[in-house]
Amino acid sequence: xxxxxxxxxxxxxxxxxxxxxxxxxxxxxxxxxxxxxxxxxxxxxxxxxxxxxxxxxxxxxxxxxxxxxxxxxxxxxxxxxxxxxxxxxxxxxxxxxxxxxxxxxxxxxxxxxxxxxxx
Amino acid sequence: xxxxxxxxxxxxxxxxxxxxxxxxxxxxxxxxxxxxxxxxxxxxxxxxxxxxxxxxxxxxxxxxxxxxxxxxxxxxxxxxxxxxxxxxxxxxxxxxxxxxxxxxxxx
Numbered sequence: 001x002x003x004x005x006x007x008x009x010x011x012x013x014x015x016x017x018x019x020x021x022x023x024x025x026x027x028x029x030x031x032x033x034x035x036x037x038x039x040x041x042x043x044x045x046x047x048x049x050x051x052x053x054x055x056x057x058x059x060x061x062x063x064x065x066x067x068x069x070x071x072x073x074x075x076x077x078x079x080x081x082x083x084x085x086x087x088x089x090x091x092x093x094x095x096x097x098x099x100x101x102x103x104x105x106x107x108x109x110x111x112x113x114x115x116x117x118x119x
Numbered sequence: 120x121x122x123x124x125x126x127x128x129x130x131x132x133x134x135x136x137x138x139x140x141x142x143x144x145x146x147x148x149x150x151x152x153x154x155x156x157x158x159x160x161x162x163x164x165x166x167x168x169x170x171x172x173x174x175x176x177x178x179x180x181x182x183x184x185x186x187x188x189x190x191x192x193x194x195x196x197x198x199x200x201x202x203x204x205x206x207x208x209x210x211x212x213x214x215x216x217x218x219x220x221x222x223x224x225x226x
Contacts (some may be wrong), residue, residue, distance in 0.1 A: 004162070045217035057211055094163070101168060103151050103210045109153075109162040111162070 001057035002027040004095050004110035012117050016081040022095030022110060029053050029071060034078045035106060036069060040093040046091075050098060051078055085117045121145055121209050125218030130195055131226040140192045140221045142207035147187045149212035154183055154192045155221075158203045167192065
């Protein structure tokens, strides 16, 4: 069974870059789409974007100017970078896999990692 | 963006009860709707996709229905393991959007 695990700093200073990695185990990163989702405290889930194993990606327009999602097939990992962070970027960040089931379906998620933006 | 409105936000029920959670989309999403279960500190688990298709390994007491803008998740006979938070998600658009979640509590 596929498992995903997020990792990265739990505290980031305002204006700096948030960097997270998702490690995929129990399956290959190839042939699937890989997504990031976040949930600010007390709010709903927000979709951030996805990357295909080939490197093609699609981002939430509201975040696009600050986002980079990349994939490292040699390590079976994919990563998220959010630049110029503010307190509004404080959230639990989830990584997830999408499979093609007609449209892209999020079928496996990581358990999430909490990131706080504060000086 | 497609807005997803889920109700109720909290639901109190007992083991053996039949419960229903509703999710409404702000525009038609055909049947591109998924339901997930989440327990504290754990990864969300896919239960149902394409509105009514049970994911492999999910107990048959879970069922989904609906199309267009109105959808329901039903648990036919609650088991102790079912007390968790449930949320819906549309995937008609690549810009996935989610319901706010329903916390299912023990009465």
